[in-house]
């Protein structure tokens with residue numbers, strides 16, 4: 264049995280993670296971290312699976328009182344970082360989907376994971392199709408160094424650019440020499456028109472109601488173009504990746520950043 268704590272259980276992703284736990288035979292929800300409803304039970308809340316687990320507003324109390332193997336964190340960048348640290352400090356292996364961590368925070372989590380000799384998985388995107396999109400983009404960038412990323416998300420998203428777009432740019436940087444794109448003398452007549460600049464790559468963030476999570480990586484070459492595109496139409500698209508991470512995090516004693524490192 265895998266004993267799991269979910270942080271952010273009322274959220275769009277957290278509630279989907281509860282449904283994953285409910286339908287997985289060897290998973291047990293032992294508690295949740297939620298700043299509201301302290302002391303209540305998940306089965307007291309409407310529209311959530313009928314799971315019997317106490318809610319803790321104070322994360323430290325949850326980690327001390329519960330016998331947990333894995334934390335699934337799907338919250339917001341500041342609190343997600345805190346939960347991840349607390350999990351490791353209390354011997355619990357984190358599986359983190361929360362996006363927006365800084366590279367310094369990722370380094371610190373890596374160090375803590377190694378110091379505690381535990382496993383930890385942080386995945387900017389748990390959808391297998393998105394992982395493939397990022398890998399294909401890395402491959403294409405070897406031959407097409409001029410690239411722009413357009414990520415599109417629902418309008419409740421807090422961080423921009425998305426974790427997926429940042430990770431895509433990082434993967435491309437591994438195979439592409441630093442490059443300034445566009446005309447060297449180009450000027451923005453409206454600030455932000457050319458998007459964020461990551462090593463010369465432009466990242467554009469679209470936020471609209473109705474969207475879930477979508478990304479296009481657009482390459483341009485002489486007389487040709489290539490677009491690699493992924494769409495998540497439902498948050499269930501992320502759950503097979505969350506499951507893979509929960510299953511694998513128990514077998515590793517290292518920090519993993521990106522689901523591609525767990526896929527065969």
Ligand SMILES: NC(=O)C1=CN([C@@H]2O[C@H](COP(=O)(O)OP(=O)(O)OC[C@H]3O[C@@H](n4cnc5c(N)ncnc54)[C@H](OP(=O)(O)O)[C@@H]3O)[C@@H](O)[C@H]2O)C=CC1
Pocket residue numbers: 270271272273274275276277297298299337338339340342359360361362363386387388389390419501
């Ligand atoms: N890696 C991946 O594949 C994916 C990652 N994500 C990421 O997962 C995270 C959650 O996304 P999503 O479910 O859409 O977001 P939601 O806003 O729907 O859910 C976030 C949850 O976290 C809680 N929360 C937020 N801030 C705090 C805080 N300071 N203290 C305590 N609880 C807090 C919210 O509670 P409250 O209602 O009280 O604010 C809410 O229950 C985001 O970072 C998103 O980018 C999303 C999809 C896929």
Ligand SMILES: O=C(O)C1=N[C@H](C(=O)O)C[C@H](O)C1
Pocket residue numbers: 362363387388389416417420424425426427428475476477
């Ligand atoms: O907030 C979201 O919804 C998503 N966040 C992740 C990100 O920032 O890349 C993953 C996915 O794009 C959905």
